[in-house]
Amino acid sequence: MKNADDAAARRDALVARHYEALPYPARAARDEKIRLIEGSPSALPEIEHWIFGGHLPARLRVLFAGGGTGDGCIMLAQQLADRGVEAQITHLDLSAPAQKIAAERAAVRGLDIRFVGGSILDVEKLGLGPFDYIDCCGVLHHLEDPAAGLAALRGTLAPGGGMGLMVYGQIGRSGVYDVQDALRLLSPEDEAPAARLGIARRLLPNLPATNRLRRNEAVNDHLVGGDAGIFDLLLHSRDRAYAIEDFVALVEDAGLGLASLIDPARYAPETYLNDPTLGRAAAALRPRERAMLAERLAGNIARHIAYVVGPDHQTPPPDPADHSLVPVWSRTGSGEMIAALGSDRVLKLSLDGLSLRFPLPQQAPAILKAIDGKAALREIARVVGPAAFDRAWPQTYAVLNGISRLFLRRP
Ligand SMILES: C[S@@+](CC[C@H](N)C(=O)[O-])C[C@H]1O[C@@H](n2cnc3c(N)ncnc32)[C@H](O)[C@@H]1O
Numbered sequence: 034m035k036n037a038d039d040a041a042a043r044r045d046a047l048v049a050r051h052y053e054a055l056p057y058p059a060r061a062a063r064d065e066k067i068r069l070i071e072g073s074p075s076a077l078p079e080i081e082h083w084i085f086g087g088h089l090p091a092r093l094r095v096l097f098a099g100g101g102t103g104d105g106c107i108m109l110a111q112q113l114a115d116r117g118v119e120a121q122i123t124h125l126d127l128s129a130p131a132q133k134i135a136a137e138r139a140a141v142r143g144l145d146i147r148f149v150g151g152s153i154l155d156v157e158k159l160g161l162g163p164f165d166y167i168d169c170c171g172v173l174h175h176l177e178d179p180a181a182g183l184a185a186l187r188g189t190l191a192p193g194g195g196m197g198l199m200v201y202g203q204i205g206r207s208g209v210y211d212v213q214d215a216l217r218l219l220s221p222e223d224e225a226p227a228a229r230l231g232i233a234r235r236l237l238p239n240l241p242a243t244n245r246l247r248r249n250e251a252v253n254d255h256l257v258g259g260d261a262g263i264f265d266l267l268l269h270s271r272d273r274a275y276a277i278e279d280f281v282a283l284v285e286d287a288g289l290g291l292a293s294l295i296d297p298a299r300y301a302p303e304t305y306l307n308d309p310t311l312g313r314a315a316a317a318l319r320p321r322e323r324a325m326l327a328e329r330l331a332g333n334i335a336r337h338i339a340y341v342v343g344p345d346h347q348t349p350p351p352d353p354a355d356h357s358l359v360p361v362w363s364r365t366g367s368g369e370m371i372a373a374l375g376s377d378r379v380l381k382l383s384l385d386g387l388s389l390r391f392p393l394p395q396q397a398p399a400i401l402k403a404i405d406g407k408a409a410l411r412e413i414a415r416v417v418g419p420a421a422f423d424r425a426w427p428q429t430y431a432v433l434n435g436i437s438r439l440f441l442r443r444p
Pocket residue numbers: 048052057058098099100101102103104105125126127128131151152153154169170171172175176265
């Protein structure tokens with residue numbers, strides 16, 4: 034037992050040293066003047082839809098647990114400020130250098146964020162909560178005991194609240210652990226981070242064409258993320274990856290329930306199957322098995338993202354058949370989506386190395402054009418024509434919500 038505790042403490046120290054030396058992801062505050070980084074989890078339309086039934090509470094208490102250099106935190110703080118929602122946002126992290134960068138980014142944007150140094154394992158002891166929404170993106174899989182981390186977060190979740198989680202996907206990270214093992218052989222873990230980075234930089238162009246990381250198009254932090262990206266992906270002293278059923282078990286064992294996996298379409302076998310017999314067999318499976326099948330078929334889900342809620346949560350996601358709701362875009366707009374459709378009305382997407390095609394109904398462009406974040410579905414139906422709208426809306430919504438671009442709000 035003593036040896037196991039010592040090994041865990043040693044890994045804790047290595048993880049802390051890593052994020053002190055290389056705050057993740059590498060960001061410069063001045064870039065906040067020219068762009069907002071948006072993504073999942075924690076985009077405001079996603080949270081409002083999946084956790085709050087399309088209607089945010091009047092005041093939102095938010096925790097970024099292991100918020101790093103601030104991508105999600107800056108995005109949500111900015112989106113809440115733009116909407117004029119009163120919010121208290123707390124950023125909790127072990128790494129002071131990462132928090133310094135996040136604080137500089139917030140300052141450039143004039144955003145008010147509370148920074149607290151400490152471990153998510155101590156969140157209750159720190160007396161920071163309760164929180165209506167908790168983001169924990171890319172952190173649980175670096176803990177010695179991810180279940181303990183999730184339990185600590187759950188303990189500080191307010192009734193009716195929810196969380197946005199991200200953990201690594203086992204199948205989509207094919208090749209990552211081969212190269213991690215290789216680097217441990219070439220450069221012992223207790224060597225200085227700079228020396229280990231030097232070895233990794235030498236190894237990457239030397240990887241043979243058959244190496245599984247080289248063949249994996251779903252993982253690119255080592256190619257685009259600079260030193261921080263290489264270290265985080267290939268030199269981490271503690272990370273684990275989850276098959277989707279193991280991630281769902283982690284969530285459920287913590288007494289939480291899945292509101293949605295993100296993007297829903299990536300966990301639907303039909304996205305990958307063109308054969309009616311296979312499609313029928315897949316449709317007959319239970320939700321967890323369908324997600325397992327989709328993950329095995331796709332092979333490129335390198336990160337599992339989910340919105341999860343507590344047992345007392347009673348607000349279902351908005352119903353697209355309710356025409357009093359207002360459809361809102363996330364990370365796109367009408368013009369961009371119509372352009373992406375092209376004249377054949379087939380939405381073509383490239384997702385982590387996989388080209389996907391989603392045919393949309395004839396009336397879809399007219400519906401997309403009318404979505405302005407203000408008009409309710411019943412008004413859009415009037416513009417398009419009620420019969421045409423009823424024919425086209427369910428499929429249009431299923432595709433665009435399935436790729437996390439379209440959500441619903443209560444007016
Ligand atoms: C991979 S980064 C993710 C940062 C951010 N959530 C994002 O997605 O961009 C992991 C972050 O978790 C922090 N971290 C790791 N273990 C932690 C713990 N026990 N408590 C608080 N923060 C932790 C690290 O310092 C680092 O900033």
